[in-house]
Amino acid sequence: MNFELTDEQRLLQDSVLRFARDHYDFSAWRARTGRGEGFDRGLWKQMADLGWLSLTAPEEDGGLGGSPVDTMVIMEGVGRALMLEPFVAGAVFAPTLLPHLAGPERTDLIAAAMAGEAVFTLADAEPDGRFELAAVSTRAERTATGFRLTGEKSHALDGAEADWFIVPARTSGEGAEEAGITLFLVARDAPGLIVRSVRAMDHRRNASLSLDGVEVSAGALIGEVDQGFGLARHAVDLAIVARLAEAVGAMDAAYEQTLQHLKTRKQFGQAIGSFQALQHRAVDMAIACEEARSMTYLATIAVSSSDPARRQTIAAAKARVGQTSLYVARQAVQLHGGMGFSDELAIGHYLKRLVMIDLAFGNAAEHRRQFAAARAA
Known part of the structure; x- marks a missing residue:
């Protein structure tokens, strides 16, 4: 698939990666989660100041009127860094559903969501x-x-x-x-x-x-x-696509860390990455990452279209990304050996996150069922 980001989206991508490098050191992440803390309100406010929380809000409500592709760019960075902030809840559900609020407080609540003052x-x-x-x-x-x-x-x-x-x-x-x-x-x-x-x-x-x-x-x-189901369906579809992008970011990070491990871990006096069997497994991981990325692009384009096959496309993407993401994460853990299961290494946490992303809004098996139902309809 020929999919190119705009110059503005590349700048956004760079901004997200810089933010992750500056604020998401893994040792600090482990200390925070070890204390049982949730997301950091200070970082959430910084995300709001960067415009991430208003990115897809309607322009008439003070937002930037961005597209699901813009959300995808951010969510890949979220997945890479294992960010704990509630981006899907606050920056997908809120700007999608709050504009339909009947009450007079609608404007104030949308503003609070975009400013990071309310979740x-x-x-x-x-x-x-x-x-x-x-x-x-x-x-x-x-x-x-x-x-x-x-x-x-x-x-x-x-x-x-x-x-x-x-x-x-x-x-x-x-x-x-x-x-x-x-x-x-x-x-x-x-x-x-x-x-x-x-x-x-x-x-x-x-x-x-x-x-x-x-x-x-x-x-x-x-x-x-x-008449609320249609609104909920659209919001959940947008959330599914955002989660797919998060999965792609997490898969990329797990693959890159595994590749680095294969290059530096030595056995019998040589790097284990020189063993042909492990090279084959690394190539399979790389192919799975690219397959997930292509399916995510396809679903991201489809989610805003009026194509009657839109739901079928999203279900197919959710099912396939669920399969490939768990494959990559499990291979990453296995190739790290016993320490891949340890709390001190990031790899095991990527596996846990990808398991939860697969379960979110229906796992791969459920979306295969939805795909078959949509195709038969």
């Missing part, structure tokens, strides 16, 4: 929903002033750090019907909302939610009543 995320999953986005049983009942929400959400990306949650709830219909789902914005301190923090194996801090009669005003409505 927003989508509570996209329910306990019995598996990876089905439309499997929503949380109910929203009308009240005199708005809506009352009751139900459980099993996953909110980076939710332990979020100030606001975008909650899909069912205002009509049942089961996994796409019609009848409505999106609501809920403050973290809303009465009746219980947020349970969950630390994942990649050190990200997600959350599950319990909503026990949470009251929200009519201004908390995002989009139209009963």
